[in-house]
Amino acid sequence: xxxxxxxxxxxxxxxxxxxxxxxxxxxxxxxxxxxxxxxxxxxxxxxxxxxxxxxxxxxxxxxxxxxxxxxxxxxxxxxxxxxxxxxxxxxxxxxxxxxxxxxxxxxxxxxxxxxxxxxxxxxxxxxxxxxxxxxxxxxxxxxxxxxxxxxxxxxxxxxxxxxxxxxxxxxxxxxxxxxxxxxxxxxxxxxxxxxxxxxxxxxxxxxxxxxxxxxxxxxxxxxxxxxxxxxxxxxxxxxxxxxxxxxxxxxxxxxxxxxxxxxxxxxxx
Amino acid sequence: xxxxxxxxxxxxxxxxxxxxxxxxxxxxxxxxxxxxxxxxxxxxxxxxxxxxxxxxxxxxxxxxxxxxxxxxxxxxxxxxxxxxxxxxxxxxxxxxxxxxxxxxxxxxxxxxxxxxxxxxxxxxxxxxxxxxxxxxxxxxxxxxxxxxxxxxxxxxxxxxxxxxxxxxxxxxxxxxxxxxxxxxxxxxxxxxxxxxxxxxxxxxxxxxxxxxxxxxxxxxxxxxxxxxxxxxxxxxxxxxxxxxxxxxxxxxxxxxxxxxxxxxxxxxxxxxxxxxxxxxxxxxxxxxxxxxxxxxxxxxxxxxx
Numbered sequence: 001x002x003x004x005x006x007x008x009x010x011x012x013x014x015x016x017x018x019x020x021x022x023x024x025x026x027x028x029x030x031x032x033x034x035x036x037x038x039x040x041x042x043x044x045x046x047x048x049x050x051x052x053x054x055x056x057x058x059x060x061x062x063x064x065x066x067x068x069x070x071x072x073x074x075x076x077x078x079x080x081x082x083x084x085x086x087x088x089x090x091x092x093x094x095x096x097x098x099x100x101x102x103x104x105x106x107x108x109x110x111x112x113x114x115x116x117x118x119x120x121x122x123x124x125x126x127x128x129x130x131x132x133x134x135x136x137x138x139x140x141x142x143x144x145x146x147x148x149x150x151x152x153x154x155x156x157x158x159x160x161x162x163x164x165x166x167x168x169x170x171x172x173x174x175x176x177x178x179x180x181x182x183x184x185x186x187x188x189x190x191x192x193x194x195x196x197x198x199x200x201x202x203x204x205x206x207x208x209x210x211x212x213x214x215x216x217x218x219x220x221x222x223x224x225x226x227x228x229x230x231x232x233x234x235x236x237x238x239x240x241x242x243x244x245x246x247x248x249x250x251x252x253x254x255x256x257x258x259x260x261x262x263x264x265x266x267x268x269x
Numbered sequence: 270x271x272x273x274x275x276x277x278x279x280x281x282x283x284x285x286x287x288x289x290x291x292x293x294x295x296x297x298x299x300x301x302x303x304x305x306x307x308x309x310x311x312x313x314x315x316x317x318x319x320x321x322x323x324x325x326x327x328x329x330x331x332x333x334x335x336x337x338x339x340x341x342x343x344x345x346x347x348x349x350x351x352x353x354x355x356x357x358x359x360x361x362x363x364x365x366x367x368x369x370x371x372x373x374x375x376x377x378x379x380x381x382x383x384x385x386x387x388x389x390x391x392x393x394x395x396x397x398x399x400x401x402x403x404x405x406x407x408x409x410x411x412x413x414x415x416x417x418x419x420x421x422x423x424x425x426x427x428x429x430x431x432x433x434x435x436x437x438x439x440x441x442x443x444x445x446x447x448x449x450x451x452x453x454x455x456x457x458x459x460x461x462x463x464x465x466x467x468x469x470x471x472x473x474x475x476x477x478x479x480x481x482x483x484x485x486x487x488x489x490x491x492x493x494x495x496x497x498x499x500x501x502x503x504x505x506x507x508x509x510x511x512x513x514x515x516x517x518x519x520x521x522x523x524x525x526x527x528x529x530x531x532x533x534x535x536x537x538x539x540x541x542x543x544x545x546x547x548x549x550x551x552x553x554x555x556x557x558x559x560x561x562x563x564x565x566x567x568x569x570x571x572x573x574x
Contacts, residue, residue: 107282112505112549118530119542123293199407203512206409207530219407226413226516230421240410248405255401 005256008249019065028056030063064216072197075135083143091151108141195250342536351540362521366506369445381456403450412443429518440517448502500556
């Protein structure tokens with residue numbers, strides 16, 4: 001992995017650490033309203049200032065980061081596992097199973113993703129879980145298609161034929177021989193997906209469809225503070241920068257992994 | 270045209286999903302018509318009237334029949350027909366979508382090309398880094414930054430509203446950024462792939478000047494993946510850039526959907542979802558037809574690339 005990849009990984013690890021160790025770092029409760037210190041500019045007491053209800057922005061940023069990153073990573077993981085398994089079965093089994101699964105994939109991919117995510121999160125009760133479900137319900141499809149293509153080409157290779165002629169059962173071939181071959185590809189895709197999910201999650205919570213107030217997420221922080229953009233720009237800037245930096249690190253990491261494993265999947269991503 | 274026939278099951282699938290989403294919405298439509306306190310007899314009567322007592326399959330058939338007539342229901346709040354509202358707002362969305370594609374497509378292809386040509390050099394690295402940051406900026410954040418800078422600080426352009434060029438510019442730039450970045454990335458990898466192909470070496474060996482090689486041979490081969498990306502992005506803009514339109518107060522389908530989301534105005538949301546998806550499918554179909562003419566290889570091998 002090149003320097004950029006390592007750097008991205010380092011920054012991501014740092015952001016993770018800060019977010020998950022938030023209670024140890026900031027002394028403030030992210031949801032505690034303090035009417036004596038409304039919209040204060042960054043100072044020694046409140047490093048990133050306070051918002052329109054006097055809540056400490058650094059605290060909200062870190063606690064919110066845990067949610068935003070958690071949702072994105074979990075959704076990337078769920079879509080990866082589901083897509084990996086279904087793509088494997090679809091590619092190896094072929095026939096009717098393949099046709100059925102791939103029609104479903106085509107159907108999901110023929111929806112504009114953000115709109116469908118909105119549709120799914122509207123139907124489910126508003127909250128963190130529904131955003132995660134919406135992201136994974138759509139995200140697995142592109143994984144499945146990618147893995148299926150990979151399995152189709154692997155299927156013809158000599159080691160699979162050898163395994164088959166030694167009498168391996170289909171499930172053994174899929175799990176022992178094909179699955180490990182698909183893991184690097186899936187991880188690269190998951191890295192790139194997580195970057196996209198950070199942005200989609202932020203978009204959904206910007207629309208008020210994610211975690212409900214008073215819980216902070218980066219998207220909802222921008223949404224509630226955007227009216228103060230001229231008078232208290234620090235309220236908008238810190239979550240915006242966090243979203244961009246995190247998404248960028250995931251994307252750079254994905255790119256670096258792609259180069260490392262020399263995966264020619266540029267056009268499918 | 271096998272591809273055209275494939276659209277029919279796709280349409281059924283899409284309507285089945287939007288139908289089940291509609292069915293899964295919280296709240297009973299009967300109660301929203303007559304209120305919670307009505308007597309059981311009245312509720313039963315309304316239930317019969319709107320067909321809520323029939324089987325799910327019959328209800329789906331009724332849903333399709335209404336859709337074919339262009340009926341998307343009425344807004345819970347304004348009482349206006351959703352289809353009418355959408356037909357008023359769609360032209361605005363279309364203007365915004367095409368404006369941002371006019372910005373994104375030439376710039377994206379140009380910089381992607383430049384990046385591939387200077388592969389590994391400083392220019393390439395800078396462009397690559399910028400394109401990664403382009404796909405990492407959520408539009409509501411870059412939109413706010415542009416608005417802060419150009420409208421509130423410099424007072425060049427109005428911060429929001431629907432109208433002429435001065436209103437169109439900021440949302441169009443905002444919306445074009447992710448597409449621009451994606452196009453740069455795709456153009457770069459495609460062109461790098463093509464530059465290694467034997468036909469390019471042949472062209473060079475024949476003594477065709479470098480600009481000729483770039484313009485004719487490389488660009489022509491790169492066309493197909495680029496058309497795909499442009500088509501996909503345009504398709505997703507045409508179903509309403511929910512976030513961008515909201516921030517800039519652009520009166521298109523996206524903002525309409527957003528208002529629906531805030532008020533939990535389900536017919537509006539579902540109408541936007543359905544129309545948006547149909548537009549998306551239609552654009553994809555057009556892209557496929559363009560392939561057919563742009564690349565003779567597709568004609569030989571069928572639609573399966």
